[in-house]
Amino acid sequence: xxxxxxxxxxxxxxxxxxxxxxxxxxxxxxxxxxxxxxxxxxxxxxxxxxxxxxxxxxxxxxxxxxxxxxxxxxxxxxxxxxxxxxxxxxxxxxxxxxxxxxxxxxxxxxxxxxxxxxxxxxxxxxxxxxxxxxxxxxxxxxxxxxxxxxxxxxxxxxxxxxxxxxxxxxxxxxxxxxxxxxxxxxxxxxxxxxxxxxxxxxxxxxxxxxxxxxxxxxxxxxxxxxxxxxxxxxxxxxxxxxxxxxxxxxxxxxxxxxxxxxxxxxxxxxxxxxxxxxxxxxxxxxxxxxxxxxxxxxxxxxxxxxxxxxxxxxxxxxxxxxxxxxxxxxxxxxxxxxxxxxxxxxxxxxxxxxxxxxxxxxxxxxxxxxxxxxxxxxxxxxxxxxxxxxxxxxxxxxxxxxxxxxxxxxxxxxxxxxxxxxxxxxxxxxxxxxxxxxxxxxxxxxxxxxxxxxxxxxxxxxxxxxxxxxxxxxxxxxxxxxxxxxxxxxxxxxxxxxxxxxxxxxxxxxxxxxxxxxxxxxxxxxxxxxxxxxxxxxxxxxxxxxxxxxxxxxxxxxxxxxxxxxxxxxxxxxxxxxxxxxxxxxxxxxxxxxxxxxxxxxxxxxxxxxxxxxxxxxxxxxxxxxxxxxxxxxxxxxxxxxxxxxxxxxxxxxxxxxxxxxxxxxxx
Numbered sequence: 218x219x220x221x222x223x224x225x226x227x228x229x230x231x232x233x234x235x236x237x238x239x240x241x242x243x244x245x246x247x248x249x250x251x252x253x254x255x256x257x258x259x260x261x262x263x264x265x266x267x268x269x270x271x272x273x274x275x276x277x278x279x280x281x282x283x284x285x286x287x288x289x290x291x292x293x294x295x296x297x298x299x300x301x302x303x304x305x306x307x308x309x310x311x312x313x314x315x316x317x318x319x320x321x322x323x324x325x326x327x328x329x330x331x332x333x334x335x336x337x338x339x340x341x342x343x344x345x346x347x348x349x350x351x352x353x354x355x356x357x358x359x360x361x362x363x364x365x366x367x368x369x370x371x372x373x374x375x376x377x378x379x380x381x382x383x384x385x386x387x388x389x390x391x392x393x394x395x396x397x398x399x400x401x402x403x404x405x406x407x408x409x410x411x412x413x414x415x416x417x418x419x420x421x422x423x424x425x426x427x428x429x430x431x432x433x434x435x436x437x438x439x440x441x442x443x444x445x446x447x448x449x450x451x452x453x454x455x456x457x458x459x460x461x462x463x464x465x466x467x468x469x470x471x472x473x474x475x476x477x478x479x480x481x482x483x484x485x486x487x488x489x490x491x492x493x494x495x496x497x498x499x500x501x502x503x504x505x506x507x508x509x510x511x512x513x514x515x516x517x518x519x520x521x522x523x524x525x526x527x528x529x530x531x532x533x534x535x536x537x538x539x540x541x542x543x544x545x546x547x548x549x550x551x552x553x554x555x556x557x558x559x560x561x562x563x564x565x566x567x568x569x570x571x572x573x574x575x576x577x578x579x580x581x582x583x584x585x586x587x588x589x590x591x592x593x594x595x596x597x598x599x600x601x602x603x604x605x606x607x608x609x610x611x612x613x614x615x616x617x618x619x620x621x622x623x624x625x626x627x628x629x630x631x632x633x634x635x636x637x638x639x640x641x642x643x644x645x646x647x648x649x650x651x652x653x654x655x656x657x658x659x660x661x662x663x664x665x666x667x668x669x670x671x672x673x674x675x676x677x678x679x680x681x682x683x684x685x686x687x688x689x690x691x692x693x694x695x696x697x698x699x700x701x702x703x704x705x706x707x708x709x710x711x712x713x714x715x716x717x718x719x720x721x722x723x724x725x726x727x728x729x730x731x732x733x734x735x736x737x738x739x740x741x742x743x744x745x746x747x748x749x750x751x752x753x754x755x756x757x758x759x760x761x762x763x764x765x766x767x768x769x770x771x772x773x774x775x776x777x778x779x780x781x782x783x784x785x786x787x788x789x790x791x792x793x794x795x796x797x798x799x800x801x802x803x804x805x806x807x808x809x810x811x812x813x814x815x816x817x818x819x820x821x822x823x824x825x826x827x828x829x830x831x832x833x834x835x836x837x838x839x840x841x842x843x844x845x846x847x848x849x850x851x852x853x854x855x856x857x858x859x860x861x862x863x864x865x866x867x868x869x870x871x872x873x874x875x876x877x878x879x880x881x882x883x884x885x
Contacts, residue, residue, distance in 0.1 A: 224287060228280035234273025235313070241266045257332050271317055277310065295497075443467045447532065448474030449483050451611065451631055452588040453579050453868075454550035455524070456532035460540050463514060469534060470511035471496070482631065482654040482673040483524045485510050488756075490520030490534075498525070498673065498694070498714055519543045525714060526654055526672050526695075527612075527630065528737065528755070529821070529842055552843035555800040555820040562599060562849060562859040569596030570829040572876045573838050574625065575847060576613045577604075579869030587611035587631065592867050593643070594847065596828050596836070596875070599861045607645040609634050615657040615824075615872035619665075619682055620881050625874065626667055628655040635669055637684055640876065649684035652676070656697045657740075657872075661723065662884040663705045670696035670710060677710060679726070690726050693717035698740030698782075702747035703883040707765055709750040711741040718752045718763065730768045734761060740782045744789065744807065745883055751783040751792060760794055760803075762810060772810045776803035786852060787827045787835050787879035793850075795822035795839050802839060802848075804855065817857045819844035821870075827852065828875035835879070840870030847873070 289295050443464070448457040449471055461469065471485050485496040496510035514520070517537035524530035531549055533540060541547055573594040580590045589612045591605040614630035618640075627636040627645075635655050637647035654672035661668070666687065669678045675694040679687045695714025701707065701723065708721040711734065718741060720730040736757030743750050749771065750763045760783045762771040778798025785792050785807075792805040800822055804814035821842030827835045835852035838861075845867050846860035863870075 220287065224280050224283040227276055228284060231273045231275070231277030231280055235270055235277060236273075238266050238269030238273055241269075260329060260332055267317075267321060271321075274310070274313055274317060278314075281310070445469045447471045449524075450474060452581060454532075454548075455527075455530040459531075459549045460533045460535065460547075462535045462538075462540060465515055465517055465537050466513065467536070468511055468513045470509055472509045482526045483530065484526060485522055486525040487520055487522045490522075491516040491518040492520070494520075494522070525737070528739075552820050554844055555818075556844055556846055556860050560859045561846070561862045565597075565599055565849075567834075568598070568831045569836050570831055570877070571596050572602070573826070573828065573847065574616060574874045574876065575840050575863070575867075575870050576616060576627075576872040577863070577867040577869055578612050578614060578630075578842075578871045580604075580867050582606045582610070585610060589613040589629075589869070590867070591616070591627065591638075592863055594861065594863065597831075599849075601863060601867075603643050604867075605638065605643050605645075607636065607648075609636060609645070609648050612869075613872070614655075616874050617658050617660055618874065618876060618878055618881070619660050619667075620662070620884050622876055622878065622881060624682070625876075626658050626660070628658055628669065628872075630654055630656055630672065635680075635684065637682075647684045649680065649686070651678040651680070651686070657699045659699045659701055659708070661705060662701060662703050668699060668708065670699050672697050672713065675712075675715075677721075688726075690721060690728070692719050692721075692728060693731060698738075698742075698752070700742040700750075702743040702765075703745060703880065704747055706747060707743060707750070709741040709743055709752070709763075711738045711752050713737060713739055718750065718761070720750060720763070720765065720768070732761075732763055732770060742783050742785060742792075744785050744792075746789060749807075751785075753780040753783050753794065755779050755781070758796075758798075760792070760805065774805055774810055774812065776805070776812060777801050777815065781823050782825055784825045784827075786837075788852075793825050793837060795825050797821050797823060797842065800841075802837075802850065802857075814855050816850055816855070818848045819846050819860060822848070823871050824873040826873045826875045827879050829877070829879070838873055838875065840873040842869055842871060844868075844870070846870075 285295050445461060445463055445467060447461060447469060449455065450457060457474070463469065473483065484498050485494070487494045492514065494512040514534060514536045519538060519540060520534040520536065522532055522534070533549055535543065573596055575592045575594065576589070577592045578589050581588055582590055585606055585608060587610060589610045591613060592601060593603040593605065594600065595602045609629060609632070611629045611632035614628050616625050616627045618625050623640055625638045625640055627638060629635065631654070633650050633652060633655065634648050635651055635658060636645045638644065639646050651669050652671040653674050656670045656672040658667055658669040660666070660682070665682045667680045667682060667684070669680070671678065672695060675692055675696070677690040677692050677696055677699070679689060681687055692710050693712030693715040695712045696710050697713040698711035700709050705723050708723050710719040710721060712719060716734050716736070716738060718732040718734045718738065719728045720732075721727065722729045734752050734754060736754035736759070738752045739755050741750060741752040743765070747765060750765055752761050752763070754761055754773070756779070758778055758780065759773045759775050760780060761773050763769070764771045776794045777796030780794045780796050780803070783792050783794050790807055792807060794803040794805065795818055796803060800818050800820050802816040802818050802822060802825065803812050804816065805811065806813045818839050819841030821844065822839055823842050824840045825837055827837050830836055837850040837852055839848035839850070841848060844860075845863050845865050847863060847870065848860050849858045850856065851858055
């Protein structure tokens with residue numbers, strides 16, 4: 218069990234103790250009040266139940282602080298404060314603590330001093346409201362936390378507190394009626410309580426009515442400032458609605474609406490607009506504290522936002538304006554094609570060698586709960602030969618082979634698993650849970666060890682080639698891209714969410730250097746000679762080169778818009794950078810560290826891999842997220858030949874791998 222799970226378990230145990238103890242304590246307490254007498258045994262039970270309640274409260278508070286500190290240690294901030302459910306829970310727990318102090322200092326001592334006595338005396342009646350109020354606050358607060366978690370995690374804070382106060386007032390009023398009204402008490406008991414000031418009943422009634430009016434007024438105010446819901450789903454366009462037009466003062470709430478698919482890693486982050494908003498890196502949709510996220514928009518304008526874990530998931534909030542008039546288009550999905558029909562290739566003039574495996578990440582597969590497949594293309598004919606699917610697939614993102622090239626390993630980015638696939642049989646033969654949002658993986662060039670990054674955690678998981686977990690390596694938060702030099706000395710890791718580049722000593726399996734990598738770094742590679750680690754800076758439009766001998770930043774090279782990979786060519790002389798924003802490939806000369814060519818690609822150019830041509834030389838194959846094509850470049854002539862059409866439904870090209878893989882030859 219990891220640290221987070223242990224803290225969370227302690228938190229749940231604290232609330233279980235509190236709810237159980239409070240329920241038992243209050244049942245005994247109100248029974249005592251109704252019987253008008255408390256025995257020594259009843260007092261002991263009440264006292265022990267109170268200890269259980271206070272123990273549960275202490276455990277809940279300490280573990281709650283632990284959850285806050287854990288989140289801060291992971292992402293450098295505490296985002297729970299922004300959640301209405303958490304705020305309401307904090308209020309309820311605080312009231313439980315104050316109520317517990319009052320109960321143990323005022324109520325229990327009084328009962329201890331009057332064991333066995335008739336509680337119809339005036340001394341008791343004068344303390345009745347204190348007794349009723351502490352009982353009502355206790356049971357309402359403890360059960361309130363439970364009901365909030367189940368029924369009302371999306372309600373605004375004031376509305377939650379109104380309901381809470383209304384229930385407490387109702388409980389106190391019910392307690393009064395229980396002691397005085399003919400429905401609950403016989404005539405003798407009512408007469409014994411005739412000295413209770415009846416204005417108390419009037420005050421309780423006024424409080425009750427006031428809370429009803431306050432709740433109604435809040436409803437009216439809420440109706441004027443509308444509350445909108447955006448559903449998060451696992452396939453395009455990911456946000457429903459992807460474009461939402463609202464008015465200033467309206468609130469938008471993001472809720473996961475795609476069933477229960479295990480781990481969901483979809484935080485919300487603004488990237489443009491008059492105001493900034495962010496859910497932090499909590500798991501919107503996981504069903505814990507970060508179950509939902511909401512923001513109230515005050516300033517007019519067009520806001521763009523993304524899921525920072527999966528940045529192709531983009532939505533728009535248009536506040537007080539028409540999105541079409543402001544931006545000049547109707548929607549954010551589907552993306553416009555960049556490939557003309559005449560650029561589609563029929564067949565190669567010079568055949569390639571082997572196969573091209575592409576993660577067609579967004580393909581909708583019949584009978585498969587979540588989207589995604591692996592499309593296998595024959596490099597000799599540029600025709601599709603197979604489509605690999607599996608029940609565990611959920612946006613398959615990146616893949617790599619072991620060096621006998623009998624197996625391919627695959628990540629499921631919107632889930633928590635990786636797969637081992639038999640190349641010959643096209644079958645998934647092993648599946649392993651590794652953690653939150655596995656993004657990329659890589660096989661050690663000399664040992665049977667597989668390394669997998671977790672995009673919503675701060676670690677790299679180490680397994681053997683049968684996917685048995687061997688250990689983990691601490692990393693910066695948001696580990697995404699990963700690469701190794703063929704000698705097995707260094708591994709580089711792009712920590713997207715923390716904007717860092719980690720350099721890991723593979724012998725010690727620990728981070729030895731960390732570099733800043735601003736602008737949402739996604740992928741990292743290492744040159745074949747081990748001289749440079751390279752990392753793409755998405756929002757900066759640059760590739761950063763780090764010298765692994767001196768462990769210093771060598772240079773930032775400007776490329777196209779939204780660069781993804783920085784892949785060294787098979788001959789080690791150039792680096793190829795697919796750019797999503799400009800639908801092209803920047804070619805960097807490794808001697809000068811300057812861009813020397815820009816080659817056309819498709820919309821959403823993402824990954825690139827190289828494969829041999831028959832007769833010598835290499836083709837480069839580029840995946841494109843927003844086109845159902847694979848771009849083909851001629852490595853020797855440094856030109857784009859055209860695009861392989863891989864069928865309309867096969868959208869979302871992300872990871873791409875050629876078998877045989879030129880990297881395998883370098884390792885050998």
